[in-house]
Amino acid sequence: MCDLKTVATxxxxxxxxxxxxxxxxxxxxxxxxxxxFSDGSTTAMASxxxxxxxxxxxxxxxxxxIDEASKQSNCILLTLxxxxxxxxxxxxxxxxxxxxxxxxxxxxxxxxxxxxxxxNCLVLSTCKFGIFLCxxxxxxxxxxxxxxxxxxxxxxxxxxxxxxxxxxxxxxxSIIQNQDAPCRILLACGTMFSDLLLVGFESIHLEDYxxxxxxxxxxxxxxxxxxxLHLMGRLTGRHKGVIYSxxxxxxxxxxxxxxxxxxxxxWRRKNSIDPAAxxxxxxxxxxxxxxxxxxxxxxxxxxxxRLSPSSDLFYSAG
Numbered sequence: 001m002c003d004l005k006t007v008a009t010x011x012x013x014x015x016x017x018x019x020x021x022x023x024x025x026x027x028x029x030x031x032x033x034x035x036x037f038s039d040g041s042t043t044a045m046a047s048x049x050x051x052x053x054x055x056x057x058x059x060x061x062x063x064x065x066i067d068e069a070s071k072q073s074n075c076i077l078l079t080l081x082x083x084x085x086x087x088x089x090x091x092x093x094x095x096x097x098x099x100x101x102x103x104x105x106x107x108x109x110x111x112x113x114x115x116x117x118x119x120n121c122l123v124l125s126t127c128k129f130g131i132f133l134c135x136x137x138x139x140x141x142x143x144x145x146x147x148x149x150x151x152x153x154x155x156x157x158x159x160x161x162x163x164x165x166x167x168x169x170x171x172x173x174s175i176i177q178n179q180d181a182p183c184r185i186l187l188a189c190g191t192m193f194s195d196l197l198l199v200g201f202e203s204i205h206l207e208d209y210x211x212x213x214x215x216x217x218x219x220x221x222x223x224x225x226x227x228x229l230h231l232m233g234r235l236t237g238r239h240k241g242v243i244y245s246x247x248x249x250x251x252x253x254x255x256x257x258x259x260x261x262x263x264x265x266x267w268r269r270k271n272s273i274d275p276a277a278x279x280x281x282x283x284x285x286x287x288x289x290x291x292x293x294x295x296x297x298x299x300x301x302x303x304x305x306r307l308s309p310s311s312d313l314f315y316s317a318g
Contacts, residue, residue, distance in 0.1 A: 016304075016317075017064040019076065023095045027061025030054060032080060034095030052089075052097050056105055059085045065114050077101075079122070081111035086124065088136070088144075102136055102144025112167035115185065123201075125167040125187055129156035130229070131201070157199070157231045166190035168246040170198075186232065188255065190243025196257055196267075198233035198287055233287035238265045238294055245304045247314070255289060256314055258302035264316055266292045 015027035024035045032055070036048040055061065060082050067077035070090075075098055080087045087103035109126040117123050120137035133152045136144045155161075170186040185201040241260030248255045255267040267289040298316065307314040 015061045015064050017066060019066065019091070019095055020071075020093060023093070025052070025064050025078070025095065027064060027080070030057060030059045030061065032061060032064070032078075032089075036095070050095070052091060052095055053080075053087075053100070055080065055085070055087060055103075059087075059105065063111070063113065067116050069116075077116065079114045079116075081114060083110045084108065086111045086114065086122075088122070102146065104134075104146035104150075107146070112164060113169050113187075115169040123169075123185075125164075125169065125189070127164050129162055129164055129189065129191075129197075130154055131187070154228050157229050163192045164189050165192055165242040166244050166246055168248075170248055170252050186252065188246045188248070190246055190257065192242050194236070194239040194241060194243065194259070194261075196235035196243060196246065196255070197231065198235075200230040200232040201228065231286070233289065235267055235289050235291075238291045239263065241301070244302065247305055247307045249307055254292075254307070256305045256307055258305035258316055260301040262296055262298045262300060262302060264295045264302060264305055264314075266295070268292045 011029040011031075013026050013028055017025050019025050019034070022036060026033055026035070032052045034050050034052050061080050062083065063081040065079040065081065067079070070077040074093050075090050076093065078089050078091055080089070084107050085103065085105050086107060088101040090098040090101065092098060107124075109128055111124055111126055113125045115123040115125075117133075120135060122134040122136055124132040124134060126132060131154045133154065134146060135150050135152075136146075167187060167189045170188055187199045187201065189197045189199060191197060235255070235257075239257065239259040239261055241262075243257050243259050245258040246255065253269045255269075257265050257267070259265070270288045270290055302316050305314060305316045
């Protein structure tokens with residue numbers, strides 16, 4: 001039997017993420033809040049809800065991204081994403097605000113996911129297929145404030161320009177057999193056509209292109225911009241609605257997708273890619289997945305799915 005705890009909030013909760021096993025972060029409108037689970041009683045849990053950070057009015061938090069590398073310290077990097085904004089802050093393991101790194105309240109698109117390539121380079125995935133690189137080293141004050149000159153847009157592969165409804169960076173490199181290969185990051189993108197596209201990043205060249213926009217940058221680069229992104233897989237044929245959420249296990253052998261069609265599909269990988277291996281044709285070598293099963297149980301669209309990192313369980317909300 002489940003022991004359910006409920007807490008009343010003033011506004012709808014639009015994003016949820018575990019900071020650790022004791023702290024749950026959630027977005028309530030423009031507020032980032034933290035709930036501590038150290039006490040089992042509902043009353044005690046409610047009394048320990050605290051406001052971590054308040055965004056400007058009109059900024060609704062749709063996603064909370066935690067930088068995994070920073071979780072080893074007591075200074076954890078969070079990036080808050082939403083429609084036409086992003087904000088980066090650092091918090092303690094208890095969910096207390098340490099400082100604000102920077103933000104952009106006037107970003108032109110909805111941010112779906114992000115990845116910190118380095119301390120000065122933020123990679124953003126948006127509803128427009130492709131990625132944006134942001135140079136956060138350009139500080140005009142104590143914190144970074146973005147301007148249009150801070151960004152470089154890397155376009156999607158040819159003939160793959162479509163509207164995205166979800167995107168998730170898959171950070172584990174074991175999906176690539178050859179560790180000397182340039183593709184180090186995968187981005188899984190859910191499209192409005194019910195497909196899931198897997199795009200590989202040549203991450204070792206991304207910062208070169210970002211800093212090429214600066215006045216003192218070299219005149220030439222070794223690769224064209226369109227060579228940075230590669231379509232590495234297409235999962236299709238199961239969902240009948242748009243894909244709202246994507247998650248995977250640590251080595252990307254399993255990918256989960258949640259959709260408007262009230263279902264969750266579990267995809268299992270059939271192969272890996274060795275980019276150094278000779279190709280028999282000019283067509284790209286693709287990762288192949290097969291649908292292991294399609295699960296129904298929700299009465300309406302499924303907004304989110306998350307696979308537990310410590311077990312074979314997954315959780316869905318809709």
